[in-house]
Amino acid sequence: MKRSREQLYFENLKSEPLGANSIILNKERFLQILKEMESFEDLCSLKNKLLYLKSMLTYRKGDSEGILNIDTNGDTISLRADVLLSEIDQILESRTLERAKYYIRRLAKGIKEIKTNKINDINLLRWKEYDEIITDSLWILDKRDTSGAHLGWYWGNFIPQIPHQMMLRYTKKGEWVLDTFLGSGTTLIECRRLGRNGVGIELNPEVAKRAKELIEKEPNKENIVSEVVVGDSRTIDIGRILSKYGVKKVQLLIMHPPYHDIIKFSKDERDLSNAKNIEEFLQMFGEVVDNASPYLERGRYLVLVIGDKYSKGEWIPLGFYCMQEILRRGFSLKSIIVKNFEETRGKRNQKELWRYRALVGGFYVFKHEYIMLFKKR
Numbered sequence: 199m200k201r202s203r204e205q206l207y208f209e210n211l212k213s214e215p216l217g218a219n220s221i222i223l224n225k226e227r228f229l230q231i232l233k234e235m236e237s238f239e240d241l242c243s244l245k246n247k248l249l250y251l252k253s254m255l256t257y258r259k260g261d262s263e264g265i266l267n268i269d270t271n272g273d274t275i276s277l278r279a280d281v282l283l284s285e286i287d288q289i290l291e292s293r294t295l296e297r298a299k300y301y302i303r304r305l306a307k308g309i310k311e312i313k314t315n316k317i318n319d320i321n322l323l324r325w326k327e328y329d330e331i332i333t334d335s336l337w338i339l340d341k342r343d344t345s346g347a348h349l350g351w352y353w354g355n356f357i358p359q360i361p362h363q364m365m366l367r368y369t370k371k372g373e374w375v376l377d378t379f380l381g382s383g384t385t386l387i388e389c390r391r392l393g394r395n396g397v398g399i400e401l402n403p404e405v406a407k408r409a410k411e412l413i414e415k416e417p418n419k420e421n422i423v424s425e426v427v428v429g430d431s432r433t434i435d436i437g438r439i440l441s442k443y444g445v446k447k448v449q450l451l452i453m454h455p456p457y458h459d460i461i462k463f464s465k466d467e468r469d470l471s472n473a474k475n476i477e478e479f480l481q482m483f484g485e486v487v488d489n490a491s492p493y494l495e496r497g498r499y500l501v502l503v504i505g506d507k508y509s510k511g512e513w514i515p516l517g518f519y520c521m522q523e524i525l526r527r528g529f530s531l532k533s534i535i536v537k538n539f540e541e542t543r544g545k546r547n548q549k550e551l552w553r554y555r556a557l558v559g560g561f562y563v564f565k566h567e568y569i570m571l572f573k574k575r
């Protein structure tokens with residue numbers, strides 16, 4: 199029996215599974231099918247074709263999760279299978295031919311074109327595929343990412359999800375990230391995973407050495423630069439560090455300073471955790487902002503991660519004080535994210551005690567810190 203042109207399209211629509219959730223399609227063929235559907239004159243036959251397409255996409259061959267026969271010759275596209283199927287369902291639910299065709303055109307556009315903005319690689323035409331990216335201002339994260347080189351050994355580190363999210367939102371692959379309080383190197387480990395070049399400055403030589411060792415353990419598939427420098431972020435010549443790589447500006451600046459003296463990181467008087475009082479702490483923090491921000495590209499983001507503290511029975515809004523220091527320097531505030539503190543085993547044991555103290559003293563137990571986002575004008 200002679201097969202119609204259409205049937206051949208479907209049969210030749212090549213796809214193969216890519217992990218549990220993705221599907222690789224032969225781009226041209228898939229677009230041809232969608233184009234063909236656009237020329238249909240009644241909704242019923244369009245839906246019938248679509249149902250057929252859906253059954254081909256969800257077809258499982260034997261035990262494999264395969265979706266269609268595999269032949270990825272030619273131009274291919276990788277799509278999230280669940281998102282694609284929900285888009286197909288949306289078309290199937292259309293009540294009018296016009297609406298169905300509108301959705302088909304939108305699907306085709308998302309396959310043909312890529313639309314990103316200037317500061318990241320998110321394809322806005324397929325934005326539904328990025329559900330990993332958080333867009334809410336309240337972050338309740340119960341688990342730290344401890345995979346690979348992220349050992350979480352450093353007291354006072356931040357969870358890898360913070361630089362991870364920030365880089366996905368505010369940088370493109372191959373761009374440059376500067377962390378002025380590197381600590382255990384969390385930012386630079388994430389840089390390697392996401393293919394961003396990273397420069398980190400850390401005052402404490404031993405901490406920097408350990409961080410460097412761990413960063414080097416993280417695979418560097420994209421061959422990016424990971425530069426760990428020992429120094430005082432208030433005064434170090436950042437221009438000189440960058441010039442080694444022929445770079446003048448970074449595209450993301452991450453600052454996770456000590457929360458004043460909550461944790462004493464060293465005995466070094468240049469260490470912000472040794473500032474004698476809040477005024478001195480803010481003065482030192484301001485100096486770091488002054489020293490680093492000229493190297494941030496205009497229109498790009500500074501991320502401040504900070505928590506508040508109690509002193510002599512009083513809540514000291516360290517986060518907001520630091521925010522003021524940055525705003526005074528002409529940045530615009532884009533967001534304040536409130537993030538929970540994940541519970542460590544030690545803290546859990548003290549939970550009851552703190553609750554009792556809070557009831558006695560009329561205060562609330564700290565459960566959050568801030569991730570503040572500023573844009574350089």
Ligand SMILES: C[S@@+](CC[C@H](N)C(=O)[O-])C[C@H]1O[C@@H](n2cnc3c(N)ncnc32)[C@H](O)[C@@H]1O
Nearest residue numbers: 355356379381382384401430431454463469470
């Ligand atoms: C809150 S920790 C940063 C932790 C880091 N985000 C991580 O995930 O490991 C702050 C770090 O700033 C460092 N530090 C303090 N004063 C500094 C200064 N003037 N210049 C550079 N680093 C400094 C401390 O040694 C400490 O490691």
